[in-house]
Amino acid sequence: MKLFPESAVVQLEFDKVKDLLAAHCQTHYAMQKAKHLRIHTRIGYIEPELQQTHEYKLLLQNGIYFPNEGALNMDNHLKLLGIAGAVLNEEQLMGVRRLAEGIKQIFHWFDAERKIAYPTLWTAIAGSHYEKTIIQLIDGVLDESGNVKDNASKALEQIRINLARKRAELRRVFDRVIAKWGRSGYVSDIEEAFLNGRRVVAVYAEYKRQVKGILLGESDTRKTSFIEPEETMELNNEVFALEHEEGRELYRILRALTAQLAEYASLLKEYHTIMGEYDFIRAKAKLAIDMAANCPMLRDKSQVAIVQAYHPLLYLYNQQPGKPTLPVTVTLDEKNRILVISGPNAGGKTVTLKTVGLLQMMLQSGLLVPVHPDSQMGIFKQLMIHIGDTQSIEFELSTYSSHLKNMKYLMENANGRTLFFIDELGSGSDPHLGGAFAEVILDELAGKHAYGIVTTHYLNLKVMANKTPGIVNGAMAFDEKRLLPLYQLIIGKPGSSYTFSIAGRIGLDAKLIAKAKDLVAEDHFSLDKLLNRAEQDVRRLEQKEKELNKLLKENERLKKEMEHILQREKHQQQIELLKHQNKVNEERISYLKDMERKLKQMVFDWRKAETREDKTALMRQMQAMLFKQKEKQVKEKVKKKFDARYIEVGGAIKPGLKVRMLQNNQVGTVRELRDKKAIVQLGVVPITVDLKNLVVVKEKEAEK
Secondary structure (H helix, E strand, O other), rough: EEEOOHHHHHOHHHHHHHHHHOOOOOOHHHHHHOOOOOOOOOOHHHHHHHHHHHHHHHHHHOOOOOOOOOOOHHHHHHHHHHHOOOOOOHHHHHHHHHHHHHHHHHHHOOOOOHHOOOOHHHHHHHHOOOOOHHHHHHHEEEEOOOOEHEEEEEEHHOOOOHHHHHHHHHHHHHHHHHHHHHHHOOOEEEEEEEOEEEEHHHHHHHHHHOEEEEEEEEEOOEEEEEEEEHHHHHHHHHHHHHHHHHHHHHHHHHHHHHHHHOOOOHHHHHHHHHHHHHHHHHHHHHHHOOOOOOOEEOOOOOOEEEEEEEOHHHHHHHHOOOOOOOEEEEEEEEOOOEEEEOOOOOOOOHHHHHHHHHHHHHHHOOEEOOOOOOOOOOOOOOOEEEEEOOOEEEEEOOOOHHHHHHHHHHHHHOOOOOOEOOOOOOOOOOOHHHHHHHHHOOOOOOHOEEEEEEEOOOOHHHHHHHHOOOEEEEEEEOOOOOOOOEEEEEOOOOOOOOOHHHHHOOOOOOOHHHHHHHHOOHHHHHHHHHHHHHHHHHHHHHHHHHHHHHHHHHHHHHHHHHHHHHHHHHHHHHHHHHHHHHHHHHHHHHHHHHHHHHHHHHHHHHHHOOHHHHHHHHHHHHHHHHHHHHHHHHHHHHHHHHHHHHOOOOOOOOOOOOEOOOOOOOOEEEEEEEEEEEEEEOEEEEEEEEEEHEEEEEEHHHHH
């Protein structure tokens, strides 16, 4: 990305973000990459890096282990492999082994499922391969502690056997000498020591001429002399010669091993780079967690649509004392490319401007940004800023001259892939003239289809933004009663500077404020007052909207609870119905089983019956039982039909009333009474029925 000026990295504090990233790095490779972090302009570079960081962030948040904790700084070791005749020592070779083992673990970590779940993390190693020969070569020479094995070569094995024997013999001879000299009172408290690699006896200085041997040194106080006994000289020489021979053989073995590993020098450098890449991705993921950063939707076009965005450094700063950081939501698209933010000083205009600029730099560097995941961010090829006092002593430029010079550069070089930020456009000159120039500059940038944010106090820019296509007003909310900024950006309306309100709240003399108002043009003052009132009205409407949304949410919650209760009640009713049906079915099954049992008994008795009369009697009993059951079913059916249409009311039976016959549940109309009987019209047939077998009924619909 092309930056203007070059100090934009410092002014937007991107350098501090890089320092925080470097602090999370473990390898020299990752640290250098963090310090020289590039800001890309191609989606093909940005998208994979964002996705890699996002995938590693998920690993950290879910507590999933990834095997790159043992990342090493092995630049110098690997350089030696490329030099003919170079020799790596045991420690350096163990470092090479740990590197190869780390790559082996990463390849094993990426099983079939994880390759699908973390595709971009896999791409960092997909182009390489694991070579098991590297570990096999090192394990053939070194043990787990990094020492050369005795069987690394036959010569080394024989040397160490001879060396062990000579050292044991030397130990026995030396012990005899110490015991002999000790009995004579020659040996000091130290008894024995090593001097220049040779074993010596510590003898009191006054007895040094009483013993046979070579004087190799004395203590600082000259009270103790260190003497190599005559009996051990030859053995010491033999041990020294064997140790020297062992050293030559070790050097030869390590040199041969280094030469074998040199064949894999390029592959090992590739391994080292891969481990550094994973360390760098890990550092980006840890920084994202610190900043509560997410991966927004990336668009390969000019666009800024950030939702609930935080300034990352301000967020980290406020975390220590536990202060809240208020988010900001900004949208710059093809319809509204330029946002003009107005409002009182210290209200958050510059912080909003810097937040958008810093987040854009971070995104195009492959870093996750502290925004809501639903945010959409595009890619810009130029980022231009003008923030703060740019007075230049070197070029003898005033603040306003420097301001115009920067504006000249912006107007000449801005295009549709430019994102610019101008703090206090037009300041530093006469308000009327500066405002006029600011309006021309803003119109020119709008004509170049550039995207950007401008902060201002000029009323003419607020008016211009309200009527010019591509430019939109924005205001930083302010609590006039408490005289405190709210750090909330309101899009679509300009903001008041609250000049006279702030002056009144701090206790400035009312006469002075009135005098100042008289000096201001009436239309200018009226417009500022109107903006003030409009902003407060908007705040009240927003508060009412919040309360309404709260009530709507509460209503929705109650509605869901009611639906849940109704569903539960309906479910309970269904359960009760099923219980009733099951009870009826159980009674019917019980009755049928009883009927089956009786019929079986009758069939059994019929078979045993001897006379024809007995068999005939049993057959009649069976027919009566079956007929009675059928009759009962018919009566139940008629009873259900009656219950559906009529209801019993009882009372005296009189002509004209409807009555039910108890024998068959049929309903008819009483025509006349004859003593204890009644003539009942049943359809077209009149029948005579006893009064005791009748009951008065009414139709349910008639009753309703």
